[in-house]
Amino acid sequence: MSDESEVKRIRGTGWKSVYETLRNEILSLALPPGQLLDEMTLAERFDMSRSPVREALIRLGADELVVTLSNRSTIVAPIEVATFPKYVEALDIAQRMNTRLAAALRTEADLKTIAKRLKIFEAAVKTGNHLAMSEANKEFHMAIAHAGKNQYLASFYEKLLSQGQRMLHLHFEYLERTHEGYLLTDEHTLMLDAIRDKNVELADELAHAHTRQFQDNFINFMRENYTTDVALGPLRAAE
Incomplete structure (x- = not known):
């Protein structure tokens, strides 16, 4: 490979x-919400x-x-607590629909593939690495999708x-520190079992409960650490 082609590859x-x-x-x-990215x-760092x-x-x-401000500076995107109710409502619907379809069509x-992703998530939980856990959690749910x-x-x-991965990190932190609840592993196993059994209604119910647990623990974390009064209506129960 010539020096010129090597330069092009690097660039x-x-x-x-x-x-x-x-x-x-x-x-x-590690880069918190609102952090300026100059x-x-x-360029000097890398x-x-x-x-x-x-x-x-x-x-x-x-x-x-990240978001670009009106003055053209770039910051790490804030975690918008005010819009969390709308976010979690959309997540609940998407999670339930994809899990229902998986139970019907798997x-x-x-x-x-789902069982493999479950094992990877369980292994990530044992490491305590929140980034590995959130990535593995996403891949598990995408295998279902x-x-x-x-x-x-x-x-x-x-x-x-x-969009929810950073909030999931706070969720993990809250569970590890307070021991309130568990790190999703048991729920993942139950979801896989329902999908394996082609039990569409149970898969729907478990997906809904899964979202609700995430919602409750994230809000508890925010109220405990930031004294934020976040008003959330209850998620609709699985029908």
Whole structure:
């Protein structure tokens, strides 16, 4: 490979390293909501020009993990507590629909994939690494979504799961510190069992309870740590 082609390769892929590093730091809350992301400072940190840094920030913006302000500065996207009720309502609907479809339409191959993702999540829980846990949790639920065979619902669900990963970190932290509840593993096992048995109604009920547990613990965490009076109506019960 010539020196010229090597330079092109580095320039073409440099943003990916910046993107992946910043994404992990944002999702793990190492970069907190509202943190300023200065292009020049980041370029110095990663020892590269501003162009790949800018590209990485653009892609993080598409993921809704950073926002550009009116003065053109970029910050880590805030966690919007005020809109959490609407978020969790959408998550509940998407989670229930995808899980119902998986119970009705799953194949044996789907079951193997879901079971594999469950084991990966359980292994991540044992490490105590919240980023690994949230990524594995997302992959477990997306395996369920793919088993439902509806790409539009699956795509919508994936976006919601990605948007909720930072909140899930706070959820994990709350459970570990207070020992109130459990780290989703038991619920995941029950969901897999319902999907395996093609029990659509039970799968729906478990998916709803799963969202409700996440909602309750996240709100408890926020009230305990930020004295935020978050008004939430109850999620609709599974019908």
